Amino acid sequence: MNGTQAEKAIDVIRLASQQEGESLCGLLDLIAQIAPHSRPKTGIFQAPPLPTYYVERPELSQEVKQRLLGEATRTGTLVISAIYGLGGIGKSTVAAALAHEPEIQSHFPDGIFWATLGQQPDILSFLSTWIQALGDYDFKPINSDSASLQLRTLLADKKALLVVDDVWHPEHVEPFRVAGAGCRVLVTTREAPVSGAIRYDLDVMTPEQSLELLTSCLNQELTEVEQESAETLAKTVGYLPLALELAASQVSDGISWAELLEDLAAEIADLETLDRWEAEEASSEAKRKNYSLVASFNLSLRRLPAARLKCFAWLGVLPDDVTITEKLAATLWECSSIQGKKTLRYLRQKALLLPGVSSTQETNYRLHDLLHDLARNLLQSSTTPETASKLPGLGLSIPEAHQQLLARYRQQTTNGLWHTLTDDGYIYSQLIWHLEKAQKIEEIHRLLQEETPEGYNGWYWQCEKEGKTANFVKDISRAWAIAEGNFTENRTESISLHCRYALIFSSFNSLAGNIPPELIAALLEQEIWKPAQALAYVRQSKDSEHQAEGLEKIIEYLPPSLLPEALEVARAIGDGRYRAKALRGLAPHFPEVLPEALDAAIAIRHTPSRVEALVGLAPYLPQSLLSEALDAARAIGNEYHRTIALERLVENLTPSSVDYPLWQQILHTLASLTRPNFLEALPHLAPVIIKFGGVEALRETVKAVKDVSRWWK
Template sequence: MLYDKKALLVVDDAWNPEHVEPFRVGGSDCRVLVTTREAVIKGATAYKLDVLTPDESIKLLEKSCSSLKLEERHLAQELAATVGYLPLALDLAASQVAEGVTWTELLEDLQKDIAYLETLDLPGLEKYSTEEKRKHYSLIASFNLSLRSLTPEMLQQFAWFGVLPEDVNITPAMAATLWAITPRQALTTLRSFKTKALVLPGITLNEQQTYRLHDLMHDMAKRSLVSEPSPYQPHELPGLGLKLAEAHSQLLERYQNKTTSGLWHTLEDDGYIYANLSWHLEQAQRVEDLHQLFEEETEKGHNGWYEACDRLGQNGIFVTDVARAWRLAEDMYTENSSNSIYLQCFYALITASLNSLVANLPNDLLIALVNKKVWTPNQGLAYALQSSNPSQKADSLTALANHLPPNLEKLALEKALAAAKLIQDERHRAEALFALVDKRPELLPEALAAARQIQNEESRAIEALFALVDKLPSELLLEILVAAKQIQDEESFPEALFALVDKLPPELLPEALAAAKLIQDEEYRADALSALAILLSRIPTDQLFSFWKQILHELSLRTRQNLLADIEKLVPVIFALGNDAAIASVNCAIQDVARWWH
């Protein structure tokens, strides 16, 4: 997709070099910028950022400690050097001084803790220089001193941050559930943590301040969560002594106590749990509960979790949760093949049903629903964003943008532009960009460039393939398949596969599947894979499940009507995967999803 594009991909805070590799996919005009604290990225040019200067460090300290007297300034300079001029360590130190700890006491405690940590020779630091190790030790010592200043209750509350995913915004309502206290008490505690520089200010959500954790603080909280309540070493802090899965289960129980009859879709929105419920269920190893989440129904017989997410204008949460549950369903194939096939088809049908909803809603009706206040602007935008077809998404967002408040209009146009740039067909991409030019005049050169690239593939290539297939021996079909792959017009390539499908021997099917998956346009790619679906049952059983997973995901990107037709073609495959039990399971999945989306 990015091979012939100009793009800068930013991979922030990479801890593992392997996590960077999937982003190294662009062509010669693409660049990847990686920020990392520790990882060594193979083949990358390193640009090391300096820490604060001594003068900048003093200015940072004075923000919290007002102007410093001459003697205090000397001590502050020595402290800044001790912590390696690291901003986070300086913030922690400043918060302690603001609470009454003297510079002398703080400096002595830090130096004592750092000296002790150096004697431990902590694992994982062997590759770092002495100076880098000392900075690491100074940061740990700063954390420990700040945490030791907490009351036992606040230390436990801090440890519970370790059950949260990284980079989330923490609301007072969410913290109230996390700590089993009132929202007012939670807000007071969060403010106290912020004063101590243990949490950072987050975004403003519904006119209320949220909070977030620095990733190093999150790591410290996670360690505290699982550490023993009675530490073995004097420098260690007492923890909660929980296993991670157990901690996630306890949090889920606190939330479930706030539901009606244990139904997750009845939860009040606290700005956190809807976006993270499925993640917590997976982390708690409550996979059956996650699958059950999608079986919940409202009093009117609608899908409960979908309705709840839709009500919030957060349909993306539902789509993300379906993807997580689908992945877990695939993982259980070896232990329960029929239930795995049922769940995979169940989630594929849900995905296709959502695509059908988007495909069947004209732009005029979408706009009317927003203008008549049947839907909130957020719901209308969320609906338009659901489409997996870039062309359709760009069209809907562009049409809807004029009917949204300014903040959502800006977001809609940004998403429309992003979708337009993903359109692989030159003609459709040019049309989408021209539609945006009225609102974004600066896009005119790009739209004109796309228009100049439009090329019509001659139908002679397809006609020639049709003529050759029936006249050549099977051993030459590979050459025909290679010729078909050269067809640039993605709309024509599925037709070529239809011409070849009855003649392809099983050993060429992987080659044909690989070619089909290279098609960029989702609709044409699904057409090509659908043409090949009937041949899947010829693949050896030990390879079949892998192909099945890939094709089902692709076919689910179309409408439910398309998917149902494709499932009919896949019946021999389903039987090969799980015999009659799998066929019955798929039938159940079709009926179950039909209850909510007709």
């Protein structure tokens, strides 16, 4: 057991000894975090932990599992599976359970990657986190497209599972289509149509599964009377796992089954009446399930102490699907770290928080998006509600709430400079977002111009120090968009900011081009870089010559699995000269690209470069392409360059590669040269002359040379 596990073990013992009415579910969660069996076998494991009372859903999980473990129906096709279902139905939990299965982990030895998107995802940060998890800390993407390309290269020869959780919009999935044929992508969504995905619909729990979940949460066998009440309860809340967990937490707190059922029925009836009055339409089955879930939320919140309810409401100032740490909680609730930890555990024990991610040693939590909506509503609700059925809120506007949170963080800075903040695992990712929500637009631009005592950009310096340059790029992008939106109000400031942010991006573009191909090759040779990382940097370059030379330098180090990626890079090179050069270097590995390479060579306008390309391709050209290459060489106007091209083509001829029509074409092509150049090329044709006319033909050819040279000196 390491130090962190030991600390968690001590926390478990303390929690068990205090017995402050804490739910056993929370205690079991903590035990699960230090249990040896919870450690993943894969090197990279980002899936959230499973609750100890997880109930299997084999009616869907087994089918999805077989798809994840199966082979692609078409070679090179990325298999994408998508789990669909209502909010609170357990989609994310099923996906996490699959990720925890030993068979899945063994099948994907290069890792289990996880990204929970939500309604407004920070896609660039997720992609950058995955890139760093794969060992590349030097790459600095300027947008999601470049990050996706980098990931595609890094994952080309890997076997990994990529889970894209809580997708709201289909276009948000596209940047994550980055894996090689050995990888699989698993998506969870309520209703976003994911192109090309194999669809799996998750229904509510069965009555048997619902009873198993309630029993597991309560950690006790139910009496016959209790079981009847539990069956009624499960039906009342629509067999939704999240609602069942909330209900179990209340029973664990001492609320009787009868009281809970009565309160739930009344709450659901109020919601149905209000909804019909507002929408003037009958309730659908989906709506009734939603009523049961919201009713469960309301009852759980209604029974919170006032101070805890206030803490819950403050969670509404956070963005969707963020990781909530103890350090963040201490600032958010203006309390000590110990008190923040205790409140987080309390809310988790009441099933109002979810377990956090597994990719960090620090205990953390998440907030279900449905509960996040409730917290945001409470943030703005009146402190003195008009009716007893409504919960008291904080009475803040959205800008006011963000301003208050920023003021708490400002107290932690040195001289009011944001870049002096200590990273709490949250604020560096979200500061710009909070400033914008607080309507502090000018402060966003000032933040991005802060400087360190040494004269460096303060925000970039701190983001790079924390390994979060993607945050800086995201912040610059957002600030630029804000400046563009301000054009009509203040043209002078808007235009100057446009130029500033464009200059910053161009500086980022320069970083990739500053690594010479020789250095990339040396890093590979010394095994400081991995082949995938080197190829990714070649791809990132904006310079065609740099890309071609880079491919030439690293090609010998690339494993077969990365060669298709290298070919893709070569084909994308804009300058025809360098595209031909790159394709020529790949020709020994991809004979099928030779026609494409020859076309690229012939299309080069610069004659010396065209000759260089033809000469480079000569050793690899089959008979079917030699005729076209000879025609291209004969068409070269400059005698010197035409001679070089033809000589090299002839040098690489073998008797087996030349048939009689091609022989005729060769002679006609050589006849376009002056005699000295013809004679220089002629010795290379000796094997072919013998093939068609025998040794005697070669003797006669020698005689012809002497005769003609005597006639026309």
